[in-house]
Amino acid sequence: MRPPRLPPGSRVAALSLSSGMVTGVMGRYHAGVRQVAGALGWEVVPAPNALRGPEYLYAHPEARADDLHWALTQPDIHGLLSIIGGDDSIRLLPHLRPDLVRAHPKAFLGFSDSTVTLLHFLRAGVMAYHGPALLTDLAENAGIRPFVLDGLRCALVQEPRPFDLSPAPEWTQATVPWEDVALQETPRSFAPGDGWVWLQGAAPAEGHLVGGCLEVLDMLCGTPGWPAPDLWRGAVLALETSEDVPAPTQVGYWLRNYAAQGILAGAAGLMLARPRGYSAEMKAELYAWVRRVLAEAGRPELPVVADVDFGHTSPQLTLPLGGRARLDPGAGRVTVWP
Numbered sequence: 001m002r003p004p005r006l007p008p009g010s011r012v013a014a015l016s017l018s019s020g021m022v023t024g025v026m027g028r029y030h031a032g033v034r035q036v037a038g039a040l041g042w043e044v045v046p047a048p049n050a051l052r053g054p055e056y057l058y059a060h061p062e063a064r065a066d067d068l069h070w071a072l073t074q075p076d077i078h079g080l081l082s083i084i085g086g087d088d089s090i091r092l093l094p095h096l097r098p099d100l101v102r103a104h105p106k107a108f109l110g111f112s113d114s115t116v117t118l119l120h121f122l123r124a125g126v127m128a129y130h131g132p133a134l135l136t137d138l139a140e141n142a143g144i145r146p147f148v149l150d151g152l153r154c155a156l157v158q159e160p161r162p163f164d165l166s167p168a169p170e171w172t173q174a175t176v177p178w179e180d181v182a183l184q185e186t187p188r189s190f191a192p193g194d195g196w197v198w199l200q201g202a203a204p205a206e207g208h209l210v211g212g213c214l215e216v217l218d219m220l221c222g223t224p225g226w227p228a229p230d231l232w233r234g235a236v237l238a239l240e241t242s243e244d245v246p247a248p249t250q251v252g253y254w255l256r257n258y259a260a261q262g263i264l265a266g267a268a269g270l271m272l273a274r275p276r277g278y279s280a281e282m283k284a285e286l287y288a289w290v291r292r293v294l295a296e297a298g299r300p301e302l303p304v305v306a307d308v309d310f311g312h313t314s315p316q317l318t319l320p321l322g323g324r325a326r327l328d329p330g331a332g333r334v335t336v337w338p
Contacts, residue, residue: 002323002338003079003107003124004154008041010078013071014134017064018086018113020057022135025274027181028260029083032139039144040079042079044134047071048096050083057090058217065095072104079156081108082117083137090216093225100126107156109133109166109318111311112242115212116225122210122322123227124283129155129336130238130310131318135184140338155184155318155338164284165334167195173276177244192309198329199287199302200294206326207268208224209319209336211238213311214254215246221257233266240311252289256306259297263338269303269327270294271281273311303327305334 006012011059016022016032022029033044047067049057055062071080093116101124108121109129121128132138137148147168154163170190176183210231213215217239220226237258241251258264275286289307295300305327310317320324320338327334 001102001105002160003105004105004126005043005158005160006079009078009152010042010247012036012042012044012079012081013077014046014050014072014081014083014122015064015071016047016057016116017068017092018082018273019053019084020052022083023051023053023291024177027184028135028178031184032134035144036134036138037144039149041131043079043083044063052236053261058110058176059202062095063089064089065092066279067207069097069100072100072106077106079106080108082133084133085112085114087112087113089113090219090225091163092116093223094214096120098193106157106326109156111240111316112213113216115216116220117214118155119220122231127320127322129318130321131155131317135178137314137316140314141183142185147309151318156319160338161293162335164335165308165336166192170252171274171313173313174285182184196332197287197306198332199209199290199304199306201269201301201327201329203301203303204328204330205236205303206324207234207270209238209321209323210235211271211321212240213242215242215244216217218254229262232263232309234268236271236327237263238268238271238273238310238319238321239269242312243276245277248285248289249322251286252293255260256296259293264294264297264299264302267299267302269325270305271325272304272306273310274307274313276312284316297319303329305329308334
């Protein structure tokens with residue numbers, strides 16, 4: 001099911017489904033709210049528990065799930081937005097209600113630890129959107145980057161039609177202290193974009209998008225939050241790594257798990273995000289691991305594109321998980337259906 005679009009004038013609930021750290025960076029929060037209103041015309045409103053602080057939200061995962069259900073069932077809330085990620089939204093699993101997601105399909109936007117919620121929506125049969133959180137690219141210093149806005153509009157705002165993803169013209173992993181309000185209008189430094197890397201495959205392939213943050217997927221494996229085999233079958237996998245900077249060897253081991261489950265055997269393609277914190281040598285090792293594991297899985301022909309701009313570097317694309325994607329290695333082209 002495709003959720004309704006979010007045109008200007010939409011009211012979007014801000015959710016703290018992972019960390020409640022936003023209360024320590026409220027200047028950054030308000031900047032994100034202002035920038036989203038100015039650039040997209042959305043009114044961002046906090047869910048009832050979203051600003052209650054990290055101690056309360058850590059102690060009460062059920063309150064975080066309550067916020068999700070509140071946002072789904074409120075008729076004047078049109079979309080849902082993650083404020084920031086974290087590492088423990090897996091603790092929401094016993095409290096989540098997929099029936100409410102299906103009965104009230106609304107667009108949910110987030111990444112990183114929001115992988116738990118994104119897959120919750122997919123398991124309920126509703127598309128979800130892997131993209132920027134409120135405190136990250138939407139509260140970008142000195143304004144939201146045009147690349148981010150273009151991706152959001154194509155995925156969530158305009159009438160749904162196929163669009164091509166493109167490499168970011170510039171990128172960064174520079175950090176700034178969000179607590180320092182004086183730096184909010186100072187742009188971060190961006191390096192020129194260096195394009196995508198097509199690792200293997202020649203023939204075009206198409207499938208529905210499934211994926212998220214590999215570290216969070218590792219936590220989910222074997223739990224009720226893990227997708228059933230049918231959801232993986234025929235998928236284009238969109239996988240990213242976090243600021244924890246897992247070693248290429250570890251990524252290879254995770255992919256071997258996917259091979260053992262039969263996920264790689266049934267996949268249509270693979271999109272790997274630009275890995276945060278990787279040196280050129282680490283990237284080369286990562287690419288070697290990906291090719292090795294795919295060869296072990298009998299998939300040396302699987303189309304694979306790496307260094308795609310989603311996940312833990314900026315600016316990032318918005319990927320409609322559950323929507324279709326077509327990888328065309330020969331043309332160097334990725335097309336998605338939001």
